[in-house]
Amino acid sequence: MSQQDQVAGRVQQSIPVLITLGLGLWIAYESFTVEDPQPYLFPQLISIAMIGLSAAALFRAVRGANRTGAGIPVDLLLRIAPGIAVMLVYVLVLAPQLGFYTGSAVGFFTLYSLYDPNSHQSVRTWLTRITITAGFMLVIYLVFALALQVQTPRGLFL
């Protein structure tokens, strides 16, 4: 491993513990500066534990002793980014705006098509994707709406 890789590894390992350290400091600030400390007694304990553990983890990360977890290489990030984007759009926009069943059908179809290894040029592939999406959504509708009769998010459509 080159020295540059080692430095990059240390920086990567430091990021999550810096976040937990910041979180611990914020919880400590919120818990120790209130007028009535009674509801914050337990959060006070947790904040102390978080700060102590984060500081220890940060010390190990900076020394290069923190070797658990390989981090996230850029190529992996590029592979999962479209999937995460679809998830976010589905949860934050499609399902609440279009309705659970319509939004889910669009979300399912998009995520499946994006990662399906079969050729995008083939008509048969698209027909298979549409059939699987429709079949899955039909089962979901039959189970949730008709059998269990549970409430689902409503939007413009079903």
Next chain:
Amino acid sequence: MEFLQHFGPVFTLTSMAILCGGTIGGLLLGATPGLSPTMAVALLIPFTFHMTPIHGLMLLGAAYTATVAGGAISAILLKIPGAPANIATALDGNAMAKKGEGARALQICFISSFIGGVLGILVLIFLTPVLAKWALGFGPSHLFWIAILGVTIIGSLDSKSVIKGLLAGAVGLWIAMIGYDSIQGVERFIFSEHLEGGVHIIAALIGLFAIPQIIEMLEGGRTNRQYEIVKVQPHSIVKAISETFSKMRAAVIGSVVGIIVGLIPGAGGQIAGLVSYDQARRFSPNRDKFGTGESEGVVAAETANNAMVGPSLVPLLTLSVPGSPTAAVLLGGLLIHGIFPGPNLFVEHADVAWAFINSLLIGQVLMLVFGLYIAGLAAHVVRIPPPILASGILVLSVFGAYSVQSSYSDVVVMLVLGLGMYFLSKYGFSPAPLVLGIILGPIAESNYVQGSIIAEAGDGLFSYFFTGTLNLFLITLVVASIVYSVVSEIRIRRLEPRPGVAS
């Protein structure tokens, strides 16, 4: 023999239909690579909302038992363990399948799972009431230390890094504090409108276990995953039964190891399977054949990982401390049905508790019957492409999180927690301690506050929480769990080659 009086609710038509459905579904889910038993049970919880507590818990219990056993199908046919608990099964099971003995391996696997599973549940039946009776005398300080022990044990044993495991546990404890304080109703840490109702445990469970697995399925991008599934030749079940019973030494070793490991919170089925496999090899006259298709290896691994299921529920039902991540999810299932596990469970909800335990016993029989006949079908299920699985689980996750309280905020919280957990898992953080923190946070806090009030009226905080035989015993266990894991971590690190140094 109180459990015998509660078999009635298990043998109704509805209960049997639920148990059969849960077992078949669990076997198929367990056989699917990428679907862990923990995630399968988490996704099933919302389906139990409309059921009675007994039926809901039966479904979850049957699914838990069957997913652990179902993981062996893909381990044997594909050499891809359906769950970490089935790693040891793949070693000899797949070698047998490659020799044309796939059906024999699967039959031996399910018979061994049945033996281990039944013995494990008998331990649950006979040990739980004794421990529960003993735990009835626990006060707030003891319950506080037990909750902390639950977090430290899973935090240190379930993670590769003790510090990160404990840190995840602390973050979980904090997440449990978000929302309104249960004693004074004071608003705490609400920095978004989606957090006004706090973080619901089911939304958190689904997010922390399902979302990271969905993203992991997408990690390969648009690559075509080709599985080499071994063809299953017919084999006599009677011969398989007699062969399994001829390997009684391996079955005994597997059952004993599984039961001991199951009773240790946080140890898990993976450790049970591997330790039992190793011990069975050591004591076997055929030890040289292990790894080349020796059925004794399958017997040892499968009795162990199923024998740990029952005992892993002992600390859950008696002390509210889950013995495994899946038990933690089951705890979530109990809580949403208004059942609070702990010393009073067998006093206040004896009917539900015993019916649940008895259904686990009947579930073992169903698992054996369906396992022997369904394994061939499961081989087709394991071939579902990851993009379809990922898309399907995503839709089920959104539904599951929403259906808890019909609140879209739960869906947003579920996704945010899940995405955060995926990135944290890449840096060595594990979801189990975080979940334990969220579940045990309210228990720890209420007992801490209650203890503080009692302490103020008595000899003070230090004297109340740090003196007394039981307090000191529990504190010793907390410290020992951390020290043991730190020492193990140091020992493993010394054995690892240093980066940049050629071995």
